[in-house]
Amino acid sequence: MNRLKSRATPSLALISSTILFSARQVAAHGGHEMEKIQEGEVMTQEPLDAILWTHILLMMLSFGIIFPTGMVLGITRNRWHVPTQVLGTAIAVVAYFLGHLHKGRVFAKNIHASFANTLMLMLVVQVVFGIYLKFHITKGFHGKIRKVAVHGHGIVGKAMPIVAWIQMLFGGITALGFCGGDHLGQCLAHFIMGSAFIGYAIILSIVLVVGQVWLRRCGRSQEFFDSTFIAAWGCFNTFTEHRWGSAWVANDFQHTAMGIIWWSSGLAGIWLSRKRYGAPKRNFIPGFVIFITGWGMSAHPQHLPISNMVHTMFGYTLMAAGLSRIIEVAFVLKDRNTISEDGEANSFQYIPPFLLTASGFLFMGATEEQMQLLNDNGIDHVSYVLVCYSFAVLVFLFTNMLLHLYSINSAPAVPPKDSEEGETTSRINGHTRATDARQVRDAEEFELEGLMSDDEGLESPSTLGKNNEGRVD
Template identity: 20%
Template sequence: MRYSGETHQAPDSRSNSNGAARYSFHSNNDNLIGKKVKKLNEGRNKLYVKVYNIPLVKKLSIHFNKIFSLLFNTLNYLILFYLFIHCGIGLAVGNLLGTPKNRVFNLLAHWIKGGVFVILGIVSLARYCGFGLNKSWGWNLSILKRSDYYNEITGRYNVPLWTKLFGKSGVNMEFIEVFLVFFYGSTNIFLEHLASEDGKWTAKDLQHVSIAFLYLGAGLCGLLVEFYMSDVKYKKGLEQYKQIIKETENRELSQEEIDDIIVANPGYSLNPLGPFTIFWTGILMSKHAQASPVSTAVHVQWGSLLSYGSPFRLLSMIYMLVFPAKEVGVAQRPFTEIISSFCLLSGGFIFMESTDQVIEAMEYRGYTEMFTFNISIGFITILMSWIIILFVCKDWLEKRQRN
């Protein structure tokens, strides 16, 4: 770029001219991009209007929009779970084709159960990074208002179905955890006997079934606790919201504004049954006698990791009590969740390794339990880094889109 009278300008005036030229260049570039985006939006909106003006489409969208939303969200999450299950089971069964069935079931048991804890660790870390903010899953205060769901076309309030089913406190992640614990225990009662060679119940089978009863009872207790905690969560969320309004806007919430709130959730539930179940699973399995010293040591590794991670989840709840949310819909990110996620991921991953086939391969090559332990810990930390990077990129893109 050239400057008029550059040889007669002082350095300060030159830098100012340079800055102005750069500003003008970027402004023109931004305007050009803005015009292109506006043109694309107008074309998209025109297409939406044409499709929506079709009488059949309009009737379907008005009368069945809730059903369509429910089907989409249900299938969306189920496809993700199916991917996890299909990859794990397919690889396990394909690896042992032609072998006795008890060896296949042994591998499947460790892969499925260990995989459950790996997925739970991924969800916990994602929750720390802000996953599920709109459902109060990201350790965030969630306030949903009826007026936000008003549809000007139909003149109705399209309140989500889950808010009607679960009341004013919504659905916490703790509720989903204890429900999965209950479901896991109810199915595990008969699955533990599949690896039996002669069909007879052994002491080992009964020991595994006792753990299934722990999951069944603890899961049911957790669901009942969530039922009793519903009003407590609503009151605590509403109390925090009133405090935020008082500090930021220097006023009190009116009764009309309070009546408009359909969900108030502090982002967590004081339900210790989930960590309690994982803690005792780790303790019981770390004391679980195995066929070889290497197998016993590996079980002690992942059992100890699971038991170590549970107290940090309780500390996360205490952290949220001591430091309540100062904003609505913003992730709190208690630092204890990083350690809890690491323990769940590492424990679940080593759990998957503790199957007979892996232990036999280790013993055949002369590897000790510390060899795979070091590799597993290193892999898990890299996986955690990758997950956090993905959420950092997601937050950056959302921030750029808003601006």
């Protein structure tokens, strides 16, 4: 025990001293450089230097790629989880220092710098939990503490990608000096709603690739959860899009009406998500809400021609996402959860998540200040839309890579059961014979038969997320 303590103390001390030293650097750096900022400005006009660019790239690498990858490896209990998270932590600490040692452009007090403390605190907590769990102390009082550490480690680890995404958005806003003063309200609306579209696309991808078994076990259809969220969000928008007590303008009418159609449609979707005797049922309502929202946004009045064009493309993309979702449910799946017995997704089913991701980036990139910046620099809407779609493709790709990583590490794929005719597969030597799948299953069942009582069932945490329903009772 003393040996374990001696090993843990230097690590914790190093982490604590790193954060404290960085905090002192923030105070010293900020207090000295603030004098360069002119009154009424949020930053100086100097360019970003190489150190700050390095900070940005390293933070995106650690929090945007390495930590999410390590999170998936941790969920699947892969042996590369710890090395991956150690690498991400080392890069994040270096990048944190660089963020306060740069020259060039100077920023006033901003939300990105303040929120960085929250993100780094989460990282410290995650590291402390990880070190403690690595000791595998389960006796006595440590047994109770370990349960708390396990849950805490899991919660913080899964929340970190979301918090990191928010911090990255804050970083971009701060670097450009956007979202201040009167622009704050519309800026919040664009980034919150755009992030919501991307988050919804990721959830759809998770359910599509690895979540069908969970969906079947909970006894609810996907549209029940979608419609519940739509109804709740619609109620919120109905009473918050107009500043009560002030005069109504065109945008207020549209936003409030959009909230009404959301909560009314959400209620209808909840009602239609059940069959006559309570079994889950698919319906078209979420796709319809996405479609009608896209139509409304495509006709939203704007101040600049380029803003009109970007909003129109956003609306068309969202309409396509809603229409493809309806086609998927009604015509591709025909009200089923999956199109194949092994749960493998049809290629058409990837279209709605991708288009929702693209819609999110287009909407986040269509704020007033961003459109003004494009207009002032002579950048056309076609080039800008293609860049937004490029970001969407990369995020869509990375999401599916993580889901594939989870799928191959959670459990090996199980061949479908042999048909009555007796399926045959080609052997390495070129001959064919009945598949070995049945023999493997028979052997497993024989071995497990004597180890399990009649009241026990086969349960493996590694198969809970797989779409292969044949492996889960």
